[in-house]
Amino acid sequence: MILGLDVGGTQTDAVVxxxxxxxxxxxxxxxxxxxxxxxxxxxxxxxxxxxxxxxRMVFSxxxxxxxxxxxxxxxxxxxxxxxxxxxxEWFSVGPSYHVVEGCMDHRGxxxxxxxxxxxxxxxxxxxxxxxxxxxIVCKFSVRNPHQELQLEEWLGDQFGYKALGHRFSGSLNFxxxxxxxxxxxxxxxxxxxxxxxxxxxxxxxxxxxxRYLMKPDGGTIRLDKSCxxxxxxxxxxxxxxxxxxxxxxxxxxxxxxxxxxxxxxxMALVLDGLPLWVPNGxxxxxxxxxxxSLLTRSVGxxxxxxxKVDDGKKLSIGPIRRxxxxxxxxxxxxxxxxxITLGLMEEGDKDLARKAMEDIGAQLSLDAEKxxxxxxxxxxxxxxxxxxxxxxxxxxxPVYTIHEVIEGIKIDPDRIVVLGAPAPIVAPMLEKAFNIxxxxxxxxxxxxxxxxxxxxxxxxxxxxxxxxRGSMVIPEVGLESAIARDFTMAAAMExxxxxxxxxxxxxxxxxxxxxxxxxxxEEFNMIRGGYRVGKNIRLKLALVPGLIPDCxxxxxxx
Amino acid sequence: MIRAxxxxxxxxxxxxxxxxxxxxxxxxxxxLYTQDQVMEEGLLDVPGIREYRVRPAKYSDLQRVHFCxxxxxxxxxxxxxxxxxxxxxAADAVMKKEVESAFxxxxxxxxxxxxxxxxxxxxxxxxxxxxxxxxxxxxxxVKKIAIVDTDCHHGDGTQDVYWHDPNVLFISMHQDGRTLYxxxxxxxxxxxxxxxxxxINIPLPPRTGEKGFLYALEELVMPLLEKFEPELVxxxxxxxxxxxxxxxxxxxxxxxxxxxxxxxxxxxxxxxxGYSVEKALPYVNVGIIMAMAGMDTSTxxxxxxxxxxxxxxPDITDYITNLMGTLKDQFLINPxxxxxxxxxxxxxxxxxxxxxxDMINENQDERLVRCRDCAGxxxxxxxxxxxxxxxxxxxxxxxxxxxxxxxxxWVNEALDNKKFHHIFLQDRTKCTYEVLR
Ligand SMILES: [Zn+2]
Ligand SMILES: [Zn+2]
Numbered sequence: 001m002i003l004g005l006d007v008g009g010t011q012t013d014a015v016v017x018x019x020x021x022x023x024x025x026x027x028x029x030x031x032x033x034x035x036x037x038x039x040x041x042x043x044x045x046x047x048x049x050x051x052x053x054x055x056r057m058v059f060s061x062x063x064x065x066x067x068x069x070x071x072x073x074x075x076x077x078x079x080x081x082x083x084x085x086x087x088x089e090w091f092s093v094g095p096s097y098h099v100v101e102g103c104m105d106h107r108g109x110x111x112x113x114x115x116x117x118x119x120x121x122x123x124x125x126x127x128x129x130x131x132x133x134x135x136i137v138c139k140f141s142v143r144n145p146h147q148e149l150q151l152e153e154w155l156g157d158q159f160g161y162k163a164l165g166h167r168f169s170g171s172l173n174f175x176x177x178x179x180x181x182x183x184x185x186x187x188x189x190x191x192x193x194x195x196x197x198x199x200x201x202x203x204x205x206x207x208x209x210x211r212y213l214m215k216p217d218g219g220t221i222r223l224d225k226s227c228x229x230x231x232x233x234x235x236x237x238x239x240x241x242x243x244x245x246x247x248x249x250x251x252x253x254x255x256x257x258x259x260x261x262x263x264x265x266x267m268a269l270v271l272d273g274l275p276l277w278v279p280n281g282x283x284x285x286x287x288x289x290x291x292x293s294l295l296t297r298s299v300g301x302x303x304x305x306x307x308k309v310d311d312g313k314k315l316s317i318g319p320i321r322r323x324x325x326x327x328x329x330x331x332x333x334x335x336x337x338x339x340i341t342l343g344l345m346e347e348g349d350k351d352l353a354r355k356a357m358e359d360i361g362a363q364l365s366l367d368a369e370k371x372x373x374x375x376x377x378x379x380x381x382x383x384x385x386x387x388x389x390x391x392x393x394x395x396x397x398p399v400y401t402i403h404e405v406i407e408g409i410k411i412d413p414d415r416i417v418v419l420g421a422p423a424p425i426v427a428p429m430l431e432k433a434f435n436i437x438x439x440x441x442x443x444x445x446x447x448x449x450x451x452x453x454x455x456x457x458x459x460x461x462x463x464x465x466x467x468x469r470g471s472m473v474i475p476e477v478g479l480e481s482a483i484a485r486d487f488t489m490a491a492a493m494e495x496x497x498x499x500x501x502x503x504x505x506x507x508x509x510x511x512x513x514x515x516x517x518x519x520x521x522e523e524f525n526m527i528r529g530g531y532r533v534g535k536n537i538r539l540k541l542a543l544v545p546g547l548i549p550d551c552x553x554x555x556x557x558x
Numbered sequence: 559m560i561r562a563x564x565x566x567x568x569x570x571x572x573x574x575x576x577x578x579x580x581x582x583x584x585x586x587x588x589x590l591y592t593q594d595q596v597m598e599e600g601l602l603d604v605p606g607i608r609e610y611r612v613r614p615a616k617y618s619d620l621q622r623v624h625f626c627x628x629x630x631x632x633x634x635x636x637x638x639x640x641x642x643x644x645x646x647x648a649a650d651a652v653m654k655k656e657v658e659s660a661f662x663x664x665x666x667x668x669x670x671x672x673x674x675x676x677x678x679x680x681x682x683x684x685x686x687x688x689x690x691x692x693x694x695x696x697x698x699x700v701k702k703i704a705i706v707d708t709d710c711h712h713g714d715g716t717q718d719v720y721w722h723d724p725n726v727l728f729i730s731m732h733q734d735g736r737t738l739y740x741x742x743x744x745x746x747x748x749x750x751x752x753x754x755x756x757x758i759n760i761p762l763p764p765r766t767g768e769k770g771f772l773y774a775l776e777e778l779v780m781p782l783l784e785k786f787e788p789e790l791v792x793x794x795x796x797x798x799x800x801x802x803x804x805x806x807x808x809x810x811x812x813x814x815x816x817x818x819x820x821x822x823x824x825x826x827x828x829x830x831x832g833y834s835v836e837k838a839l840p841y842v843n844v845g846i847i848m849a850m851a852g853m854d855t856s857t858x859x860x861x862x863x864x865x866x867x868x869x870x871x872p873d874i875t876d877y878i879t880n881l882m883g884t885l886k887d888q889f890l891i892n893p894x895x896x897x898x899x900x901x902x903x904x905x906x907x908x909x910x911x912x913x914x915x916d917m918i919n920e921n922q923d924e925r926l927v928r929c930r931d932c933a934g935x936x937x938x939x940x941x942x943x944x945x946x947x948x949x950x951x952x953x954x955x956x957x958x959x960x961x962x963x964x965x966x967x968w969v970n971e972a973l974d975n976k977k978f979h980h981i982f983l984q985d986r987t988k989c990t991y992e993v994l995r
Binding site for chain 2 (some may be wrong): 083084103105107139174234280398400401405524525526536
């Protein structure tokens with residue numbers, strides 16, 4: 001049996017899967033303390049199940065996100081070397097940020113060495129600031145990590161955890177690398193403490209099976225390994241939903257996934273079972289990072305969105321949520337009250353819901369039913385507009401080759417999978433608006449927890465080989481090696497695959513899972529003075545998001 | 559938090575799958591390191607900088623500018639259409655006021671492509687700036703536009719396209735034609751009979767440095783722009799004036815390019831040449847983008863700048879000071895007198911054009927109506943060493959009745975003449991292009 005648990009904004013969903021079926025599912029209202037919430041949800045979900053029957057556990061938590069958003073992080077120092085370009089002071093972050101001299105160019109050639117005395121000075125400053133961890137980032141370190149490694153060595157054991165920029169992502173983006181290293185450094189202690197408490201909670205309950213955390217890229221990472229990459233577990237909720245859609249529905253064709261929650265509706269696109277990614281990285285709070293994430297978009301329309309009438313005539317829905325629907329004791333009318341008034345939903349206090357609609361109706365000179373209808377119509381209209389805009393933005397993403405311009409497939413959803421409590425009510429309305437099938441899969445209320453339970457481990461590596469320099473770098477695994485002048489793409493592919501599988505194993509991937517995708521594959525002849533002097537090879541491979549074998553049945557059994 | 563002071567659009571199209579030939583300077587690798595630098599700097603994340611997706615231009619977009627012989631498909635490949643289309647995307651972004659300025663960082667370039675196109679000249683087939691300018695005129699109704707060509711080579715193609723157009727001010731700053739391809743761009747080349755003084759050439763000596771370029775900009779270019787009062791300023795932003803460029807001999811830098819753009823404040827910039835793909839382009843492009851966005855560029859320079867950049871030599875400074883004195887006199891103090899021909903008179907000229915990349919010779923006989931009311935009807939009788947004989951008749955925007963009539967007469971004469979394989983009528987008053995034979 002597999003346990004999947006997703007902590008949301010207001011409640012926590014959990015499921016137990018057995019032989020590909022949902023054996024148990026629960027919803028628990030969140031407690032102020034995350035661990036308390038987790039404990040309650042576990043006890044409720046596992047009632048009557050022998051703990052040693054659980055063979056795998058996956059958690060999607062809000063620990064990292066909340067710490068970033070509330071700025072409850074540990075003080076972390078930063079040492080940065082940049083060289084010419086944008087002023088590195090513009091990316092200053094944290095209580096003790098230091099720019100030292102040093103410069104690496106785009107080929108990975110060191111143009112200016114580091115100055116040890118400046119670094120010593122920065123260390124003294126960080127000591128004074130009382131930092132517990134340190135982020136180390138150099139421009140173009142993914143092309144040559146030498147300066148980051150040098151700084152790591154000079155720092156010694158002084159600050160415990162050190163977050164080296166090149167280890168988190170092989171992508172080029174210096175400011176995002178800074179933010180990513182900072183968040184990892186600042187979250188490390190908190191995260192490690194949380195993981196250890198979670199381990200205790202689980203062990204106390206006799207739950208000893210392999211444990212994983214959900215990531216925003218739709219994949220998972222082994223709980224203990226996540227301490228090396230704590231920021232990579234932030235904002236995993238929307239990804240869990242998408243993976244849930246994949247497990248419950250299969251998502252063939254071009255599928256738009258809509259998860260209607262209390263406050264927001266999240267949307268994502270899945271192309272023949274493969275979810276789309278964001279091109280650069282996720283934004284957590286005010287930080288733009290290079291942390292890989294599924295492409296999801298939140299709009300401020302949910303079941304509990306505040307409904308009011310502005311200027312005595314204009315109906316407005318969302319983006320604020322004041323609390324639950326009035327039918328459940330909340331303070332303001334909501335779309336949920338409209339659904340209850342129209343008899344579309346069984347739960348809740350019908351009289352309170354009707355009162356909410358009468359109140360809105362009175363301001364618009366309508367009766368309660370008419371007001372409820374208009375509210376649902378407007379909600380659907382808002383969602384429809386957001387979906388169209390979402391798809392339009394994806395189709396206007398820049399491309400860099402003639403091939404892509406000419407062949408560029410236009411993404412046009414041919415079906416919609418709707419998740420979340422109001423799914424059965426909203427689906428027919430969306431079907432009418434888009435004129436494509438709108439599917440509500442079984443267990444649509446806990447799809448996020450199912451997604452967490454079913455998601456397999458993901459990993460990604462980038463390789464850059466420069467045969468003129470005679471070097472090859474795979475930053476994520478810290479590999480830098482010499483190559484011969486006749487190094488080829490085929491050889492690069494072998495090296496990259498090996499690195500990807502070993503990285504995968506290290507973060508908990510199943511040794512049998514060697515299914516990977518080529519994210520980027522480019523090869524350039526380097527011409528100087530009319531002659532070919534070398535080749536520039538770029539490769540990016542990934543263990544892409546997918547379902548563990550038990551759950552990979554296109555929703556046939558679940 | 560950083561932020562662009564001016565909202566800036568970026569159309570980036572490195573065409574990673576296109577080259578003139580495997581070892582040609584205009585090859586796949588050309589914008590690779592620029593992309594690396596732009597991405598690593600995180601420029602596209604800066605609030606206020608927005609990246610746009612290219613779209614291919616249509617053949618009808620090219621027909622506003624060129625007479626392609628024998629036709630558009632054989633002169634413009636997909637790469638040319640996309641490069642020109644990138645400029646149209648940039649233009650839309652600015653004209654729709656989504657951004658205040660935009661930079662089309664695209665390839666292949668276009669400023670050596672002339673009005674008649676028989677093949678590739680100086681790495682160019684289609685004049686991407688001109689395609690953009692004519693698009694802006696038709697779609698957005700803009701009349702007066704200035705193009706400042708800061709490529710190291712004389713923008714002879716753009717000069718040719720706008721030679722007779724008094725509503726487009728074309729200024730080219732370049733390495734003196736006596737020392738570099740295409741060998742033209744002298745101060746005497748100052749516009750056709752109906753457009754005297756709206757073509758300006760500033761031939762700078764080899765080894766011109768930051769000081770010289772900025773001096774020429776302040777002394778001549780900015781005052782000329784002020785006088786002309788264009789509704790839009792376009793920078794034809796070649797980057798081969800860089801001290802590290804392998805095919806030119808100038809002494810400009812990333813700092814210099816950034817400063818030039820900060821002062822010029824172009825509404826639109828279009829990438830032209832620039833072949834120091836590793837040591838110059840990445841930094842020059844970052845500098846131009848930041849300058850257009852109104853960001854502080856004082857920390858932008860080549861990694862080797864402090865070691866390898868030598869300030870402009872005093873003899874060059876003296877030469878440029880003298881040159882600017884002369885040019886100011888020629889263009890600002892005593893601007894060129896109108897052409898003496900009477901209204902309605904036909905002025906004929908002949909020229910030979912060499913297509914270096916494709917090794918084609920072209921002979922042109924041109925007839926122009928001297929006109930005080932419009933840019934004048936134009937007839938170009940062109941034959942190339944490939945054997946193609948063409949007659950192209952151009953009716954300018956806002957053409958007067960006299961010129962329209964003359965154009966009609968020329969078309970009829972051409973139709974009666976069996977020697978032409980191709981006859982085209984480009985009527986800019988109706989925005990039409992007719993293939994008559
Ligand atoms: Zn040039
Ligand atoms: Zn006229």
